Amino acid sequence: MPQTTNMKKKTTYLLFTGTILYLLAFSSCYYDNLERLNPTSSCDTSGTITYAGAIKSIIDNNCTSCHSGGAPSGGISLDTYTAVKNVGLSGKLYNSVSWASGTSPMPKSAAKLDECSINKIKKWTTTSYPQ
Ligand code: HEC
Known part of the structure; x- marks a missing residue:
């Protein structure tokens, strides 16, 4: 038992x-x-996307190693608000990070930016480039 x-x-x-x-x-x-x-649950693009608040850090972390100084790659400078805005106005900023055909995919020879960063760049270029 x-x-x-x-x-x-x-x-x-x-x-x-x-x-x-x-x-x-x-x-x-x-x-x-x-x-x-819900991959966007941690990506908030609802408010105003500003250069100082969001775009500058994305560019500094992924682009200025090549796109700054006296001889920037491809003749494209991305180290000031005005410079980044001008590339945005040319249409090449969003096209390059979204790997659109006809534009060199950026960041060059590296992985595509995360979806959230690309969405922020898209919103910034379609809302008159808030500073
Ligand atoms: C490792 C160096 C490097 C990095 C990092 C880099 N680029 Fe570039 N970029 C280049 C070179 C070199 C060119 C010239 C075109 C080519 O060789 O493809 C270029 C060209 C460009 C162009 C022009 C594209 C065209 O088709 O006319 C844009 C816009 C651009 N880069 C944006 C960016 C952005 C935005 C980032 C960051 C997300 C970035 N680049 C990161 C090297 C780089």
């Missing part, structure tokens, strides 16, 4: 632990999928 009780305890214990582990695995999977279904 005590044998049977022990077995029962063991089985209950295993079932209990198994259920907890299963729930943990399932819930983390659930949130992974939620994140994948």
